[in-house]
Amino acid sequence: MSAMVQLLPMMEVVYNRKKATYFKMAHSNLRGTHVVAVNHIQAGAVVLIEKALHIQPTKNHPSLSVDPEYQSLIGILDGGSTSAASSTCSSTAHKDAVGRLAELNATAYVQGSTQKDEIWQLEDSHRQARVGDTVKIHGLASEAGKKLNEQHKSKSKSVLRSIKPCNLKTLGGIMRTNAYHDGSLEANLLFKELCRINHACGDAANVNRTIHQGKVYVVAKRDIADGEELLIDYLPLATELGRDRLELLHNMFNFWCQCSEHQQLA
Numbered sequence: 001m002s003a004m005v006q007l008l009p010m011m012e013v014v015y016n017r018k019k020a021t022y023f024k025m026a027h028s029n030l031r032g033t034h035v036v037a038v039n040h041i042q043a044g045a046v047v048l049i050e051k052a053l054h055i056q057p058t059k060n061h062p063s064l065s066v067d068p069e070y071q072s073l074i075g076i077l078d079g080g081s082t083s084a085a086s087s088t089c090s091s092t093a094h095k096d097a098v099g100r101l102a103e104l105n106a107t108a109y110v111q112g113s114t115q116k117d118e119i120w121q122l123e124d125s126h127r128q129a130r131v132g133d134t135v136k137i138h139g140l141a142s143e144a145g146k147k148l149n150e151q152h153k154s155k156s157k158s159v160l161r162s163i164k165p166c167n168l169k170t171l172g173g174i175m176r177t178n179a180y181h182d183g184s185l186e187a188n189l190l191f192k193e194l195c196r197i198n199h200a201c202g203d204a205a206n207v208n209r210t211i212h213q214g215k216v217y218v219v220a221k222r223d224i225a226d227g228e229e230l231l232i233d234y235l236p237l238a239t240e241l242g243r244d245r246l247e248l249l250h251n252m253f254n255f256w257c258q259c260s261e262h263q264q265l266a
């Protein structure tokens, strides 16, 4: 058991005893939903302990093994095609196959979840709905659309709007944008609050996380001022800054990092 894992029960005791409010959610067009300190936070403070709202095993959902589309996607990922197609073409096919597999898997796993509504609230930076994907649709103004709105009725009486790209979230995209890996469970996890913390590279991140047995423990790396945004490094093990890291983040999460470290390099 790692030294950090041994500390987790102690962190729970401190966190539960303190019951402090460390942060609030905020929203801006530039930052999307994000997390902001509401008091001065001292280095080492346990700012959040949260249980995952969705646990998705890393192995593909068993029901997919009889799905012909799944078989053909696995063929693509195993490099089944030996044709003389250009490498650009095959890498696009590979990327598409990864996306489609993520979609099939997430849909199969989320199907049985009691937390579906909360999962649908999360950001999807991979949104690329395809025929057959499960998507969340709201705010349709046509007669046919109004019936769909009824099925997804929100509690507030929101004004009907025409459909926007952000209405076309997919579960696979939500997983790929937000999931954190839990090695102890061999699973990818979604968290309601952790998933709202934006990314910053290396020293620009001011909180660290440890994920174990379906829970996340978030600790301040340094003092954080009242009103400062909480930032976490999505790739703590990939330490190099620069173009490679930017591309890695883009490939994995589909956003171009705007953190202060990268702005300095630009």
Ligand SMILES: C[S@@+](CC[C@H](N)C(=O)[O-])C[C@H]1O[C@@H](n2cnc3c(N)ncnc32)[C@H](O)[C@@H]1O
Pocket (backbone or CB within 6 Å): 031, 032, 033, 034, 122, 123, 124, 125, 177, 178, 195, 196, 197, 198, 199, 200, 253, 254, 255, 256, 257, 258, 259
């Ligand atoms: C896990 S979510 C974080 C919360 C998100 N802002 C929201 O609105 O729910 C990850 C997404 O936030 C945005 N994001 C996070 N960190 C970013 C950064 N450093 N630069 C640009 N976009 C970032 C990207 O759209 C990314 O896909």
